[in-house]
Amino acid sequence: MTRVVVTGLGLVTPLGVGVKTSWKNLIANKSGLISTTKLSDYETAGWSGIPSKVIGKVPEGPLSEGKWQTQDHFEHVSDARRMALFVQYALAATQEAMTDAKWLPKTEEEQTETGVAVGSGIGSFNDSYSNAVAFHERGFKRVQPLFIPKLLSNMAAGNISIKYGLRGVNHSVSSACATGLHSIGDAYNFLKNGYANVMVAGGTEASINPLALAGFARAKSVVVDSNESPEKACRPFDGSRNGFVLSEGCGIVVLETLDHALARGVKEEDIYAEILGYGLSGDAHHITAPSEDGDGARRAMKMALDRSNVSPEQIDYINAHATSTLLGDRAENHAFNALFNNNKKVSISSTKSSIGHLLGAAGAVESIFTVKSIKDSKVPATLNLQEAGSHEGDNRKEFEFDYVPNQSKDKLVNYALCNSFGFGGVNSSICFAKYKK
Structure with missing residues (x-):
């Protein structure tokens, strides 16, 4: 019987960048929710006309403070510009997860036995919006040459595969808000069925955009009554609950068969958990x-x-x-x-x-x-x-x-x-x- 274990973790969340920061803040009962009124483009981008004014945004700043800035994750900022933000988050979380698992495959055999299953519910909403506006206002030549590759929801998986030379399963799920869990579940099945020995799996999203928030607000899906106290906006199971809070971030796990993990020297105390079903x-x-x-x-x-x-x-x-x-x-x-x-x-x-x-x-x-x-x-x-x-x-x-x-x-x-x-x-x-x- 093939057993599947979790050996590496990587996070980018509104509570911080990195597993240590996010988990510490979560267990300390802290909130990563903020008001859109704090955004620098609040008046110019259209946020001010939206009744919902609460979002969960990845905090900006140096990685040393558990925050996000592009230069901390890419040697050349020009490389990052070729990728949508949801892909950047995925690459950052993958680096953390693979480093945590101590699995950075170098040989062709190691690369071939390692697959990727990372999805996104929407892909690059920001690129869809900005290119649509540019095309409408200024025509064909204002559409970015990399618009389509930046847009596609499978580009997180694709870029992870390319960066690390992972030649195994290359899979991307897009099933709305179930995407991340479906990705991990599918990766688990790939391992159980012998398609790979190691899988990089998870979900990533970066859709903090006025049009996205407006769309959810028009659908009456997001909270609209906590604009003055954003940290109190999300109230699961409570009698006063009245909508979700739009957020962004990424979670990546390294999964592998137990036999593979033990054979390469993973200590039992370093195994985070096992997936049973x-x-x-x-x-x-x-x-x-x-x-x-x-x-x-x-x-x-x-x-x-x-x-x-x-x-x-x-x-x-x-x-x-x-x-x-x-x-x-x-x-x-x-x-x-x-x-x-x-x-x-x-x-x-x-x-x-x-x-x-x-x-x-x-x-x-x-x-x-x-x-x-x-x-x-x-x-x-x-x-x-x-x-x-x-x-x-x-x-x-x-x-x-x-x-x-x-x-x-x-x-x-x-x-x-x-x-x-x-x-x-x-x-x-x-x-x-x-x-x-």
Whole structure:
């Protein structure tokens, strides 16, 4: 039986650049959400006319302070200009993850046995917008020659493959907000089925743009009532929840077969976690809204558990998809009740309360938070949770789990689930476990 383990992690999030910074701030109950009024182009770019004014933006500054500046990640800034920001984030997180895993393949054999599965929900929204405006206003010659290569959502995977000479699987998922988790789940299946021995996997997104925020605002998906207190905008499971926060970032993991990891000298204490099972399903219900009973979410989680040979009673922690929308959180909670009603010891939290919704990168970033919960025996909080299930239409009796309100806590986590769902009715869930011989 092929076992798959996590040996490297890389992060770029609104809480900081790098796993150490992001995780430290997350466990300290900090928020990475800011007001668009703080942006330098607030008055000129169109932000001021949008009713929602809260975003999760990767902080800018030197890497030594856990922040983002391009020159810290590229030897030549001209190289970075040829890549969209979502690709830059992916390359930075990949460098961290591969360095962490101590896997930088040099021989042809090593490169051929290493694959990439990195997706993006949207690709380069900024390049789509800027080139459309330039073409409309000034014509053909103002369209950038690299417009299409910068736009495509598979260019994160492509550039990772090129930079590191990875000649194995080259795969890119685009399944809305389930992209990151689907990417990791697909990479897991590639390893289980012998397509590779090592996979670089995850999701990346950089869609902080006035048009993107305006689109979500017009769809009534994003929060609009916390403009004065952005850190309080995302309130998963709370009675006052009323929309998600648009965010950006990237999460990359290095996965490999256990046999390969041990054969190349990875110490058992350096293995972060093991992936036991992957589940996915479709709602077949609506393009943006989940089925109210959460049946699709339930089936995805059940498939992950069944394939892991883990019972619902064994799960210690769930990193919920919960985006802070009225219907989405309620539907996911219905699914929790259907599967975990007899497991009141399970802790459930939404780390989106700290970082917002990273769209196609969400599941990858949250997988890393889940893995760190297992490795460090710490469960991150659901911030801004005052009264779970108290919104009109919620069934208060169903909101009785431990949602880890407002304060992270110490807890031994042997088995955990990470959930990601998305527009189009896509659902995914992965079961992670503490590595044991």
